[in-house]
């Protein structure tokens with residue numbers, strides 16, 4: 001099988017996740033192309049040199065453009081802040097590379113559209129976005145249950161994503177809170193994950209009516225605790241949604257929800273049953289079937305195991321559990337399937353743009369104080 005040279009841009013939280021996935025994917029999935037970790041770059045050259053050693057990359061380069069120009073690199077990971085995604089992704093596609101870019105796609109909808117157009121103009125190259133929660137076996141089992149009709153006609157959806165990384169009002173101001181540098185707030189950071197799961201279980205959203213708020217409007221300036229910096233992007237975002245199927249739902253997101261660390265939760269109501277799952281207990285699916293004697297009814301808790309999609313390749317024993325980093329390995333396996341021309345479920349820039357349109361529709365709905373229809 002052909003070898004694939006890999007280049008990694010960024011070595012922070014997601015950079016390390018991508019590096020771990022490159023190291024593990026062959027061990028876990030076996031029949032994948034051999035990956036050669038060729039080059040890595042970071043804003044800080046000293047960090048890049050250190051991380052190249054730790055992550056097993058052949059060399060560190062000072063400028064990401066050098067990495068993209070390297071003929072030995074054919075797959076580029078982009079794990080830098082959102083504002084750099086557009087320039088890096090389009091440069092990589094123009095140089096003939098496959099691209100694995102973290103979410104959200106970009107700061108603005110226009111930037112995301114430009115990335116999707118560049119992907120469309122390079123049909124031989126694979127693009128993929130970092131929506132690894134879609135690879136959760138419990139979620140995929142939920143999708144199978146819904147598709148089989150077991151919970152009947154699906155008519156209602158509840159989705160929420162809550163974290164508390166900005167919950168303390170005294171956390172210092174940073175560029176992440178400035179629209180021109182970070183783009184959307186909770187919507188870009190968290191709601192896009194929720195929308196990816198929502199699309200997976202319910203199909204696309206046809207229209208929505210949103211409300212967003214900055215709750216903590218000022219934060220202390222770093223290094224000058226008497227100074228105050230304005231928070232420009234959303235702390236919380238809520239919406240009523242109508243699906244193309246005719247079903248309805250509610251989405252809620254917060255980055256200031258005390259006590260929630262990865263509270264990505266979805267609940268689906270059907271005419272014959274219901275199901276829900278929560279990423280803080282990501283190896284559990286809760287299923288209710290409206291059958292049997294009423295006295296015995298209730299939600300059953302199903303632990304993920306090898307009988308569920310995507311679990312057995314990691315672990316033969318049920319209930320032992322997969323984590324976030326395993327889902328990134330599974331995400332990479334889908335990308336390598338796409339590169340090899342095999343069936344795959346990688347989220348390319350085109351489906352990614354549909355997610356991006358939804359989070360920007362929240363912002364539009366708030367600006368215009370009205371329902372927003374999403375183009376099909």
Ligand SMILES: NC(=O)c1ccc[n+]([C@@H]2O[C@H](COP(=O)([O-])OP(=O)(O)OC[C@H]3O[C@@H](n4cnc5c(N)ncnc54)[C@H](O)[C@@H]3O)[C@@H](O)[C@H]2O)c1
Pocket residue numbers: 009010011012013014015041042043044064079080081082084102103104130131132189
């Ligand atoms: N899929 C997920 O679940 C998930 C989780 C967290 C973050 N993310 C996304 O991943 C991206 C990065 O987030 P993070 O938490 O890893 O951030 P981070 O701050 O931990 O890492 C960013 C890295 O990019 C590097 N960088 C910045 N400018 C650079 C440049 N010009 N050239 C090369 N490297 C540069 C930084 O030095 C750092 O190593 C964001 O888009 C974020 O939304 C996705």
